[in-house]
Amino acid sequence: MKKWPKVALGEIAPIVRRPIEIELAESYPELGIRSFGKGTFHKPAVSGADVGSKRLFQIEPGDLVFSNVFAWEGAIAVAGPDDSGRFGSHRFITCVVDSERANATFLKFYLTASREGRAQVLQASPGGAGRNRTLGVEKLGRILVRLPSLTEQEAIVARLDALETRVRQVAEHLDAAEREGQRLLAQRFEEIIRQAPMMAMQDVAPLVRREQTIELDQTYPELGIRSFGKGTFHKAAIAGSALGTKRLFRIEPGDLLFSNVFAWEGGIAVAAQEDTGRFGSHRFISCVPLDDQVSAEFLLYYFLSNDGMHKIGEASPGGAGRNRTLGLEKLMSIEVPVPSKNRQSAFNRLQAKTSALKDKHSAIRAANAALIPATLERIFADVD
Structure with a gap:
């Protein structure tokens, strides 16, 4: 078993603050940190006049940077050369790593992807439920890191970097395949409806x-x-005695469902077999496609297309934000394309194949995402 000493993070990567004087006429490009160890991103520049009383701190390449409100979910990164000249608010904690003792990327991997490191960051981020947790500066410095020699750290980083590159390449390949699949599906749909008659939903x-x-x-x-x-989901059962005056309506598999308050942002789905025996409130609109006319899956695709969403938007008047309600009469008067059932069936089979491919990709993505944490666990499993 390997013997790696435990070293306090504050000893090898002390906090360094570089506050700047705000000039009203200048602009300040800010830096963001993605959660789950996914690196940094660039925010738009903000003018000095808009900064107001907000404090900004210079970030330098090589800094180990923490978001104090999201570090517990892996918002920890190493600033790269492209991040030079960017700034962070007081919610960003920057640590300068002692390059003679530690590798910044090794520390990032340890804190975001190892079980032991994640647990310590969580413990150093007290707070309430959900996302209301804040990383304490003193607690951060007391986190203990298992620290091998610098040569071993660099070898581990090289191995993880190579693995991370492969993970990213696989994800990019899957994304490209899905985009192409969706493009071909949309192209086929346009061909099918081009000469199709339009009929009212009613x-x-x-x-x-x-x-x-x-x-x-x-x-x-x-x-x-x-x-x-994104489909349906199951809510907890509610007792009849708790319903009060609320009305419920039974939903059957194959129903084309609309949320009357969120249809305009795609709150539309087809009830599946596993939804049997469930109920919706008066805010759910259930439509039953006539078998000899159109299928629910075909209509769902149409309503989620640009043309369909435009019509749903027009049928959902309301104020700003999310206060928009789909009117029943307006929904029933929407005209939809109705090609032959044979052409619809062929398209639905193509949809099903595309969906099955996405499901396979989801499984690959899940396994892919687990590679680096699993590798780190193996690395640290044999360490005392």
């Missing part, structure tokens, strides 16, 4: 309400609809 997928009689001693599992076309 004639091809009328509204259906299945109001449920509420029993006080029964429970009713509800269904939710994610925005941006």
Whole structure:
């Protein structure tokens, strides 16, 4: 078993602050840190006049930088050459690593990807539930790092850098394949609907309400609809005695569902078999496509397209922000393309293949994302 000494982070990477004097006529490009160890990003420059009483600090390449509010979820990075000349607010903690004892990238990997390092950063970030946790400056300095020789650190970093490059390349390949798949799907859809007749929703997928009689001693599992076309999700069951005057409507597999308050941002889905036995409030609009006219999957694709979303937006009047409600009569009057059922079926099969490919890609991405943490765990497993 390897013997790596534990060293306090403050001993090998002390905090260094470089406050700057704000000039009203100057501009200050700021730096951001992505969570989960995903590096830095560049924010737009802010003018000195807009900085106001906010304090800014210079960040230098090689700094080990922490977001004090998101460090617990891996918002820790090493500033690179491209980050030169950028600034961070008081919420950024910059540490200058002693290059004769430690490698900044090794420290970043340890703190963001090893179980032991993540646990210590979390412990040093007290706070309430959710995201209300703040990394304490003194606690940060007391975090103990398992520190091999500098030569070993550099060898580990080289290995992890090579692995990180492969992980990124795989992700880029999957992204490119999915973009091409979506492009071909959209192209095929346009070909199918080009000469198709347009028909009102009320004639091809009328509204259906299945109001449920509420029993006080029964429970009713509800269904939710994610925005941006991301499908349904299951809510906890609610007791009949807790419903009060709330009305519930039964949802059946194959229903084309609209959230009347979020349809304009893609709160539209098709109920799946696993949604059987669930209920929606009066804010859910259930439409049942007529079998001889159109399929729910085909309509869903249309409504999530640019043309379909435009029509949903027009049918959802309201104020700024999210206060927009889809009107029933306006939805029923929307005209949708209705090509032959054979052409719809062929398109739906293509959709299903594309969706299955995305599912496979998701599994690959999950395994890919676990490579670096798993490698670090193996590295540190044999260390005392």
